[in-house]
Amino acid sequence: MDDRYNLNPYLRLIIQFFAAALPIASGIGIAFINNPLGGSIDLSLPQITFNLLGETRSIWLLSDMFALFWIVGLMNILNMGAKGVDGQLSGVVIISSLVIAILSFKYSADITEWPVLILSLIVAGSFLGFLPWHFFPQKIMPGFSGSTLAGFLLAVLSILTTTKVGTLLVVLGIPIVDTGYTITRRILSGKSPLWGDTGHLHHKLLAAGYSKKQVSFIYWGFSLTLGIIALNLNTSFKFYTIIGIVLIVGAMLLWLTHKPKK
DSSP states (O other): OHHHHOOOHHHHHHHHHHHHHHHHHTTOOOOEEEOTTSSEEEOOOSEEEEEETTEEEEEEHHHHHHHHHHHHHHHHHHHHHSOSSTTHHHHHHHHHHHHHHHHHHHTTTSTTHHHHHHHHHHHHHHHHHHHHHHSSSOSSOOOHHHHHHHHHHHHHHHHHTTTOHHHHHHHTHHHHHHHHHHHHHHHHTTOOTTSOOSOSHHHHHHHTTOOHHHHHHHHHHHHHHHHHHHTTOOHHHHHHHHHHHHHHHHHHHHHHHHSOOO
8 A cells, every 4th residue: 555655654653553553452562671780670560450251351551562662663663774775674584583583492492482483484484585586686675564564573573482672672783773863863853753765874875885785785794693693692781782783883874974975
């Protein structure tokens, strides 16, 4: 629908929130997050309990809200920060889903991790099958729906695999930080954060003379490197790694924006 009618981005955002609410309504949520300084932060309270269809059900307000914004946020991060050139999205999603699969396999003594492992491999295989059509020169371009689907699947899988949100934050560090800088830049310049422009990192790399293939390989390389690192980090080191990514991407954007023209 968006490819055909160029939907208003605010309407797309509303639809994304509705889509994200469906798995949360089925019981998927983030009950706690690890504190980088030690311990964990409990998100299970407050709760609203009610009866529905003869059964007692409950809404975990903080848990569900955190999961809702995590899913919608990742949908938009994949759309804004990882879909700029041929092959970019597919490669990043393949690497990210394989990292989730490896995490699930590490905890495979818990039988509930097996469906997550299978689903992660299905996602990786799906985008691997799409990659030949998407790689430069692309014959099929993943539109808003392609990136939204990718973000939705990765976000839900990261919650299901023992809530390893921090691991995916590291793997997708480059597009996440790039999207954060882009939204901040748009707001400070008085523009809507949802309307697109050509200020993303991949746009800057293209303007600096890198080819579309090279930009894709840069994103793949960063994602693969960060994925390997993330699998071997504890919570504190993940936090410091994300801080490092923020500084590195910020420095890259500043240099690419203000470097002298040849």
